[in-house]
Amino acid sequence: MPVVTIPSASLTPTPEESRSFCAQLEAGDILYFPQSPVPLASDDTSFLLGQQQADSSLHKNIAYKPAIDRLSGFDAKTANPAAVERLQRIMRGYSSSVVQFLTSFLAPYQQHWKLDYASFRPQEEQGRDLPLRRRNDLLHTDAFPTRPTHGARILRFFNNIHPARTRDWIVSDPFAATVRQFAPKEIAPRPGSALSRIGKASARAIGLGAAIPSLKRSPYDDFMMRFHNFLKENPRFQADCPKYSFQFPSGSSWMVYTDTVPHAVLAGQYALEQTFLVRPEAMVRPEISPLRILEEIAHAPLV
Numbered sequence: 465m466p467v468v469t470i471p472s473a474s475l476t477p478t479p480e481e482s483r484s485f486c487a488q489l490e491a492g493d494i495l496y497f498p499q500s501p502v503p504l505a506s507d508d509t510s511f512l513l514g515q516q517q518a519d520s521s522l523h524k525n526i527a528y529k530p531a532i533d534r535l536s537g538f539d540a541k542t543a544n545p546a547a548v549e550r551l552q553r554i555m556r557g558y559s560s561s562v563v564q565f566l567t568s569f570l571a572p573y574q575q576h577w578k579l580d581y582a583s584f585r586p587q588e589e590q591g592r593d594l595p596l597r598r599r600n601d602l603l604h605t606d607a608f609p610t611r612p613t614h615g616a617r618i619l620r621f622f623n624n625i626h627p628a629r630t631r632d633w634i635v636s637d638p639f640a641a642t643v644r645q646f647a648p649k650e651i652a653p654r655p656g657s658a659l660s661r662i663g664k665a666s667a668r669a670i671g672l673g674a675a676i677p678s679l680k681r682s683p684y685d686d687f688m689m690r691f692h693n694f695l696k697e698n699p700r701f702q703a704d705c706p707k708y709s710f711q712f713p714s715g716s717s718w719m720v721y722t723d724t725v726p727h728a729v730l731a732g733q734y735a736l737e738q739t740f741l742v743r744p745e746a747m748v749r750p751e752i753s754p755l756r757i758l759e760e761i762a763h764a765p766l767v
């Protein structure tokens with residue numbers, strides 16, 4: 465079972481312990497905190513749980529961008545401004561608490577990450593009607609269509625804030641084992657391909673008139689995006705791969721490198737999440753990073 469339980473007594477690790485937590489994450493383990501080290505105040509939780517009823521424009525998954533202190537993903541025309549302001553304050557506080565906790569808990573990564581988006585996920589995950597590539601109940605590794613990472617790793621920290629229910633995940637074997645079953649025979653890194661620009665439609669969707677150079681995907685990003693789609697579209701993998709299930713209880717937290725651990729959420733409602741993009745030079749085990757593994761398969765640099 466790839467889940468490592470962190471007791472409350474281990475929340476302030478020594479430098480060696482911190483390094484070993486990083487190594488466990490990089491090897492594909494989920495670090496699980498039975499009681500979240502970044503709990504939400506109970507009136508904030510009640511507010512978030514009430515949004516579905518109170519304001520239908522705030523019932524979708526909502527992103528918070530810490531760098532510009534902005535919420536997105538709701539209809540600003542119909543949302544209640546006071547509710548938006550409160551949600552923004554809660555997300556700002558959550559984001560900075562997670563950063564503060566991980567700055568010491570994962571000390572070797574400190575200053576080597578880019579703080580990405582946080583999200584509030586109020587929707588029931590079971591039975592969501594989404595297009596196949598957007599479904600999160602199929603096992604997949606994460607890749608962002610509009611935010612290429614150029615080798616940086618996608619680390620995600622979650623809180624289950626549902627008052628009673630678990631959030632139900634399945635995971636499969638980490639990247640090295642999974643990717644080697646398929647690459648390079650069925651899906652290959654394309655080292656020679658020119659950097660591909662993000663499409664005009666995606667650029668428009670994130671508020672840019674045209675694709676700009678910083679949005680160019682590296683061959684690494686190109687592979688990670690195709691691999692995400694490949695896994696979701698592969699019924700044989702979905703049916704036959706090794707599966708480990710875990711139910712994260714109400715009030716718990718967990719974190720995992722979602723770019724390399726195939727994961728799916730089958731059921732659950734109301735979660736908070738903060739994403740970090742951790743730069744390759746911060747890895748304590750660079751030899752098992754997805755960039756290194758893919759470069760070995762491709763026999764060429766990919767960023």
Ligand code: SIN
Nearest residue numbers: 585600722727728729
């Ligand atoms: C995902 O990253 O696939 C979704 C995980 C979750 O919302 O629990």
Ligand code: FE
Nearest residue numbers: 600605606722
């Ligand atoms: Fe995912």
